[in-house]
Amino acid sequence: xxDSLIDIDTNNSAVNPVEPFLxxxxxxxxxxxxxxxxxxxxxxxxxxxxxxxxxxxxxxVSGIGCTGRVAGYVKLDSFHTxxxxxxxxxxxxxxxxxxxxxxxxxxDGDLSAIGGNHLIHAARRNIDLKxxxxxxxxxxxxxxxxxxxxxxxxxxxxxxxxTFEPSFNLPHLVEAAGAVYVARWTTFHVxxxxxSISEAFKKKGFSFIEVISPCPTLYQRRNKxxxxxxxMKYYKEKSxxxxxxxxxxxxxxxxxxxxxxxxxxxxxxxxxxMMRAQFTESLGDKYVEQDEKxxxxxx
Amino acid sequence: MKADPxxxxxxxxxxxxxxxxxxxxxxxxxxxxxxxxxxxSTEVVERFASRVPKVGGTFIQMEDxxxxxxxLQGAVWGGAKAFTVTSGPGFSLxxxxxxxxxMTETPCVFVDVQRGGPSTGLPTxxxxxxxxQARWGSHGDYEIIALCPNSPQECxxxxxxxFNFAEEFRVPVMFMMDEVVGHMTEKVVIPQAHEIDVVPRKxxxxxxxxxxxxxxxxxxVPEMAHAGEGYNxxxxxxxHDEHGYPNMTPPVQDKLVRRxxxxxxxxxxxxxxxxxxxxxxxxxxxxxxxxxxxxxxRAIEVAREQGLxxxxxxxxxxxxxxxxKIRELAAKVxxxxxxxxxxxxxxxxVERAAAGHAKTYAVSHAGGGVHRPEDILKxxxxxxxxxxx
Numbered sequence: 001x002x003d004s005l006i007d008i009d010t011n012n013s014a015v016n017p018v019e020p021f022l023x024x025x026x027x028x029x030x031x032x033x034x035x036x037x038x039x040x041x042x043x044x045x046x047x048x049x050x051x052x053x054x055x056x057x058x059x060x061v062s063g064i065g066c067t068g069r070v071a072g073y074v075k076l077d078s079f080h081t082x083x084x085x086x087x088x089x090x091x092x093x094x095x096x097x098x099x100x101x102x103x104x105x106x107x108d109g110d111l112s113a114i115g116g117n118h119l120i121h122a123a124r125r126n127i128d129l130k131x132x133x134x135x136x137x138x139x140x141x142x143x144x145x146x147x148x149x150x151x152x153x154x155x156x157x158x159x160x161x162x163t164f165e166p167s168f169n170l171p172h173l174v175e176a177a178g179a180v181y182v183a184r185w186t187t188f189h190v191x192x193x194x195x196s197i198s199e200a201f202k203k204k205g206f207s208f209i210e211v212i213s214p215c216p217t218l219y220q221r222r223n224k225x226x227x228x229x230x231x232m233k234y235y236k237e238k239s240x241x242x243x244x245x246x247x248x249x250x251x252x253x254x255x256x257x258x259x260x261x262x263x264x265x266x267x268x269x270x271x272x273x274m275m276r277a278q279f280t281e282s283l284g285d286k287y288v289e290q291d292e293k294x295x296x297x298x299x
Numbered sequence: 300m301k302a303d304p305x306x307x308x309x310x311x312x313x314x315x316x317x318x319x320x321x322x323x324x325x326x327x328x329x330x331x332x333x334x335x336x337x338x339x340s341t342e343v344v345e346r347f348a349s350r351v352p353k354v355g356g357t358f359i360q361m362e363d364x365x366x367x368x369x370x371l372q373g374a375v376w377g378g379a380k381a382f383t384v385t386s387g388p389g390f391s392l393x394x395x396x397x398x399x400x401x402m403t404e405t406p407c408v409f410v411d412v413q414r415g416g417p418s419t420g421l422p423t424x425x426x427x428x429x430x431x432q433a434r435w436g437s438h439g440d441y442e443i444i445a446l447c448p449n450s451p452q453e454c455x456x457x458x459x460x461x462f463n464f465a466e467e468f469r470v471p472v473m474f475m476m477d478e479v480v481g482h483m484t485e486k487v488v489i490p491q492a493h494e495i496d497v498v499p500r501k502x503x504x505x506x507x508x509x510x511x512x513x514x515x516x517x518x519x520v521p522e523m524a525h526a527g528e529g530y531n532x533x534x535x536x537x538x539h540d541e542h543g544y545p546n547m548t549p550p551v552q553d554k555l556v557r558r559x560x561x562x563x564x565x566x567x568x569x570x571x572x573x574x575x576x577x578x579x580x581x582x583x584x585x586x587x588x589x590x591x592x593x594x595x596x597r598a599i600e601v602a603r604e605q606g607l608x609x610x611x612x613x614x615x616x617x618x619x620x621x622x623x624k625i626r627e628l629a630a631k632v633x634x635x636x637x638x639x640x641x642x643x644x645x646x647x648x649v650e651r652a653a654a655g656h657a658k659t660y661a662v663s664h665a666g667g668g669v670h671r672p673e674d675i676l677k678x679x680x681x682x683x684x685x686x687x688x
Contacts, residue, residue: 056529071533072533072545075531076531077527077528077532078531079526079534079535080534080545081369081399084365085365085396088333088365088366088373089370091359091361091370091373092333092370092375092377092381093377095331095357095359095370096331096357096374096375096376096378096379096381097377099527100377100526117362117366121362286352286353288355290330290356290357
């Protein structure tokens with residue numbers, strides 16, 4: 001008997017609009033209940049829809065860690081590389097085939113600790129990469145160790161008596177290093193995040209979007225900050241949208257205000273343009289641009 | 300297929316091994332290099348940086364060797380033939396990515412111009428002490444191919460071979476030069492492009508629906524696709540199944556890791572290259588490689604003048620180790636003499652393959668120079684007098 005007003009056919013339910021972007025044959029995913037990474041993937045997929053990116057020319061590169069697993073779940077050419085090295089891998093991919101749109105999707109520890117050197121140099125070079133950094137404030141895959149982003153006085157498995165190292169302010173770091181687009185949102189800001197990703201696709205150069213995301217299993221639990229829902233409430237109540245805020249003022253604390261918004265949106269020539277300009281100037285007719293990779297039509 | 304003439308500097312040149320290696324890479328079709336400066340290898344990429352904008356390609360100087368060794372792999376998946384060049388300390392930093400290339404079956408070439416170690420060691424002076432590191436330096440079980448040139452001409456010829464092996468087997472190939480070969484200037488003949496055989500990428504012709512990124516087809520080497528072609532494939536350093544999807548179960552691990560090994564080992568005879576001289580009737584065989592083979596040549600000639608029956612086996616392929624050749628010789632000769640610029644690396648392989656059927660003598664040298672021929676001669680004389688094992 002069914003007297004519901006909405007006829008739900010469980011055998012042929014409406015397809016979630018982001019489903020075509022996912023490797024559904026790999027579900028269920030490994031992320032914990034309340035984790036924010038899946039939410040970011042949803043926003044990412046919606047940005048792909050909105051920005052009408054040619055998916056055939058889109059490649060996604062991840063490092064290692066919970067967010068590093070994103071590469072395995074998106075139905076794109078996707079590379080799950082080594083710890084910290086998503087950016088240099090993506091750099092090679094982009095330079096070998098400049099027609100590709102290359103997204104780096106990885107976590108805070110991967111991108112800013114073990115991969116920190118690559119992060120600043122890619123920003124300095126202004127390589128045309130879109131970096132999505134899911135910042136859950138901790139090393140989650142390995143069990144809750146301190147990350148460079150872990151706020152002061154947090155309890156972690158490697159700082160059981162509380163952290164005391166100052167943490168990285170990632171937007172400030174990448175702005176100083178030269179990124180042309182820098183934004184931060186939380187997993188509460190799904191639409192804003194999606195819009196930022198779409199904007200980044202329109203930029204030519206190094207774009208960095210930080211997404212503050214809960215790790216209920218390790219960060220929130222260990223610091224008695226509640227579950228995923230409590231974290232959403234915290235993000236909702238304590239986030240303050242300040243577009244154009246000086247990045248020096250957007251550092252994070254454990255329970256304080258989270259400044260979100262688009263902090264940097266500027267233009268400067270990207271690596272590929274500078275390279276071509278320099279060779280053209282120095283070599284003139286002798287400069288041979290690399291062959292355009294033909295994209296074969298796959299049946 | 301034949302070499303792209305744009306990359307081939309046909310003619311007779313007087314250049315050093317580092318420069319010849321660069322020309323070999325260009326002739327082989329390499330259009331991408333990522334590097335980080337380190338003596339005594341930098342000249343390879345300096346030349347590449349000067350040459351490649353004129354043939355259509357890219358060089359990028361990365362922030363460190365960790366970056367260089369993975370940037371080149373990104374370029375390979377973007378469709379380029381790519382390599383990096385380094386020396387001891389940089390080679391140490393690249394180890395993780397040699398494992399990544401082996402695991403993901405990314406065809407590429409790592410050039411190591413060996414200098415004295417450990418650590419910073421002797422930046423400007425030769426050694427051959429990275430030979431075991433080339434084979435075993437990354438964690439886990441895997442196979443690589445390693446080649447050892449002993450002249451600038453071979454730096455050209457064998458670099459092409461290195462790229463060809465990399466493409467044929469989808470494996471990282473170690474190009475094990477040494478400081479002397481790298482900086483030695485000699486005549487290098489670069490043939491015409493149509494005389495140079497180049498192995499193209501093993502690119503799939505299958506449709507998106509039929510393509511299995513890590514499916515094999517009898518010869519154990521999967522077909523490759525590049526990013527941007529619509530295949531939507533996944534590449535991971537995790538243990539993976541034929542779809543390229545992570546599958547961390549013992550049966551999948553067993554199947555994958557054994558294939559990574561057997562695709563090389565089963566072809567070992569074909570990959571094995573060596574130069575031999577007067578092996579028939581020899582009492583003693585001198586086994587050497589790289590610059591040491593040229594010093595050993597003098598010792599061998601003097602020994603023959605003294606009436607000793609000395610054969611020469613120069614290893615051009617170091618890995619997979621040509622153990623079949625050593626095994627066959629061990630049944631016929633009294634002893635092997637193995638001079639090398641280290642305290643005993645490849646000699647262990649000779650000893651293992653000889654399996655007690657012939658004696659093995661190391662002629663070690665800590666690096667920083669080359670052997671004096673008389674030091675090798677002394678051991679040849681001693682080995683000639685030994686009782687058959």
